[in-house]
Amino acid sequence: MKPEYGAGVEEVDLSGRTVLVTGATSGIGRETALALGRLGATVLVHGRNRDAGRAVVDELGDGDHAFRRADFADLDAVEGLAEWARERDPAVLVNNAGGYFREGRLTDAGVEYTFHVNHLAPFLLTERLRPVLPDDGRVVNVSSEAHRGASLEFESLRSVDGYSGWRAYGRSKLANVLHARALAGRLDGPAANALHPGVVPGSGFVRNLPAPVRSVVSLAGGLAAVPFVGVDSAAEAAQTSVYLAAAPGLATTGGYFDDCAERAPAAAAQDDRAAERLWTWSAETLDRNGH
Numbered sequence: 372m373k374p375e376y377g378a379g380v381e382e383v384d385l386s387g388r389t390v391l392v393t394g395a396t397s398g399i400g401r402e403t404a405l406a407l408g409r410l411g412a413t414v415l416v417h418g419r420n421r422d423a424g425r426a427v428v429d430e431l432g433d434g435d436h437a438f439r440r441a442d443f444a445d446l447d448a449v450e451g452l453a454e455w456a457r458e459r460d461p462a463v464l465v466n467n468a469g470g471y472f473r474e475g476r477l478t479d480a481g482v483e484y485t486f487h488v489n490h491l492a493p494f495l496l497t498e499r500l501r502p503v504l505p506d507d508g509r510v511v512n513v514s515s516e517a518h519r520g521a522s523l524e525f526e527s528l529r530s531v532d533g534y535s536g537w538r539a540y541g542r543s544k545l546a547n548v549l550h551a552r553a554l555a556g557r558l559d560g561p562a563a564n565a566l567h568p569g570v571v572p573g574s575g576f577v578r579n580l581p582a583p584v585r586s587v588v589s590l591a592g593g594l595a596a597v598p599f600v601g602v603d604s605a606a607e608a609a610q611t612s613v614y615l616a617a618a619p620g621l622a623t624t625g626g627y628f629d630d631c632a633e634r635a636p637a638a639a640a641q642d643d644r645a646a647e648r649l650w651t652w653s654a655e656t657l658d659r660n661g662h
C-alpha cells in the first residue's frame with residue numbers, strides 16, 4: 372500500500388535508497404519509517420526499545436531493513452550507530468529521535484540532557500554520515516514550533532540550575548533549525564531542512580508534558596491554532612518528514628517546513644551568527660569529549 376499522503380510523493384520510488392530514521396520505534400518516527408518503506412526505501416530503524424524496533428522492522432516486511440539500538444545520551448553509542456549506518460550507504464538521514472524531559476540533569480559529557488539528546492547526538496550522527504551522503508541525499512531535522520520564543524542561552528547548556536523542561540525543549544528545537552541552516556552551507560549537493568510535524572494529542576511527547584502545558588498544547592492543537600497546529604495522528608505528523616526525505620528535486624536547503632510547505636521560522640532561527648556559534652559550540656563539546 373502506498374502512503375496516501377505526503378504532498379505529491381505518493382508515486383516516488385525509493386527503491387535502492389537507504390534511509391536512517393532515528394527514534395523510529397514509536398510515534399512520528401515509526402510512521403515516517405513505515406511510509407518511507409512503503410515507497411520502496413531500505414529503512415534503518417533506530418531507537419532504544421529493541422522489541423519495538425524489531426516490530427517495526429517486521430512490519431516493514433521484505434528487504435534489508437534493520438534495527439540498531441543507541442541511547443542518544445551516550446556519545447559512544449551514537450558513534451556505533453553512525454558506523455553501522457555508514458556501512459549501509461545511507462542517502463537520507465531523518466533526525467527525529469528526541470523528546471521533552473521534565474527533570475534537569477547532565478549527561479556524562481557534562482551537557483544538559485535535553486540539549487544532548489535532541490541536538491548534540493544528532494549533530495554528531497550527522498557529522499559522521501555527512502561524508503557518505505550522495506549528491507541528492509537529504510538530512511531532515513524534526514524540530515517544533517516550540518522553537519519560537521526560545522533562545523540558545525549558551526550558559527545554560529552545561530548547567531541545570533533553574534531547569535525548566537519547556538525552556539530546555541524549545542532551546543533544543545531552535546538548535547534543530549539552526550543546525551539545518553548551518554549544515555546547508557556545508558553540504559555540496561545534499562539538502563538539509565528542518566520541520567514542525569504538528570502536535571499529536573495522544574503522542575508520547577505530549578503525554579510527557581506537565582499537566583498545565585499539556586492542556587494548553589492539546590487544546591490549542593485541537594483547535595488547530597497557531598503556533599500549535601494540531602494533527603490527528605502520528606501518521607499525519609510524519610507527512611512533512613516523508614515529503615522532505617522523498618520529494619524529488621527538492622529545491623530548498625536550510626529551510627523550515629510545516630505541513631509540507633516552507634515557512635519562515637522565528638527570527639532567532641534565521642540568525643546565521645547564532646547558527647555558526649552553535650556549530651562551534653557543538654564541535655568543541657564533542658572534541659572535548661574525545662569525539
Ligand SMILES: NC(=O)c1ccc[n+]([C@@H]2O[C@H](COP(=O)([O-])OP(=O)(O)OC[C@H]3O[C@@H](n4cnc5c(N)ncnc54)[C@H](OP(=O)(O)O)[C@@H]3O)[C@@H](O)[C@H]2O)c1
Binds near residue numbers: 400418467471568
Ligand atoms: N508529538 C508531537 O506532538 C510533536 C510535536 C512537535 C515536535 N515533535 C518532535 O517529533 C519527534 C518525535 O516525537 P514523538 O512525539 O513521535 O515522540 P515519541 O513517540 O516519544 O518517540 C520518540 C522517539 O525518540 C526515541 N528517543 C527518545 N529518547 C531517546 C534517547 N535518549 N536515545 C535514543 N532515542 C531516544 C524513542 O526511542 P525509544 O522509545 O525506543 O526509547 C522514540 O523512538 C521529536 O523530535 C519531537 O520533539 C513532536
